[in-house]
Amino acid sequence: MTLTTRHHILFDLDGTLVDTRAAVVECYTRVFRNKLDSAFPPKDFPVADLFAMRPAEVFAVVAPDRVEELHAAYRDTYPQCTALVKVFAGIRDMILELVDAGRQVSVVTNKGLERTLIDLGVAGIPPETFTTIVTAEDTVERKPHPAPILLGLSRANGKVEDAAYVGDGPQDILAARAAGMPAIAVTYGFYDRTILETHAPDVIVDSPAALAAALGVDAASAKGAAE
Structure with a gap:
């Protein structure tokens, strides 16, 4: 499989581009x-599942009669926590090099638009990139359903055979496979290699530098830590 010539690269956000x-x-x-x-996380609720x-959906599990209230509180609170958002080292350079090479890069995330734009702003990656x-x-639908990925590809006027999806979780691998495109899994995000390997991604990488290499761009500064 040749990923270095795929024109459309679609990315998950949390755990893939930003920490x-x-x-x-x-x-x-x-x-x-x-x-x-009450304390967080609630008992018997694995933190990894939150991502x-x-x-x-989280609030529907812990307080089904207060979902709207709690979701509103979450939206109001998140901007107060953005100092903790980091971009993974080398990711900005990789994205810019892909764009400079004439390739199309898109974001497909289960996250809402407001928080997505906040995170990209903190990461220093303009949305218009x-x-x-x-x-x-x-x-x-949300991932692992393929609908979000297929919508992104449609908006970009791309074809499945010329696209690949990059993500850090099982839901990303499953969504990419259901959409009919290669799944590139990254282990530097929220899920470890053992979990990702269980879902058999087409490619698995351990750092942003390795991701850049898999996509055929020179991002020598990518080291894997968050900036």
Whole structure:
């Protein structure tokens, strides 16, 4: 499989381009403390699962009668936590090199548009860098359903055979496979290699530098840590 010539590269956001783990956990912690008078994470609720779920889905599990209230509190609180958002080292350079090479880069995330734009701003990656950005508001379905990825590809006027999807979680691998394109899994995000290998991605990489190499761009400064 040749990924270096694929024209359309679609990316997950959290755990792939930006490290939002600390910001998300802090936001939930504040909402749980201030609104539910309880600790976060709740018992028997793996933190890793949060990054595959929308906030409303999380609140539907822990307080199904207060979803709207808690989701609103989450939206209001998240901007206060953005100092904790980091961009993975080398990611900005990789994205810019892909664009400079004439390739189309897009974001497809389960996250809402407002928080997506906040994260990209903190990361120093202008939204207009991307051909399109697909967020939670754009499809009823979320990954692992292929609809968000296919919408992003359609907006970019791309074809499945000329595209690949990059993500850090099982839901990303499953969505890419269902969409009919190669899945590139990164282990520097929220899921470890063992979990990702269980879902058999087409390619698995351990750092932004390795990701850049897999995509055929020279991002020698990419080292894997968050900036």
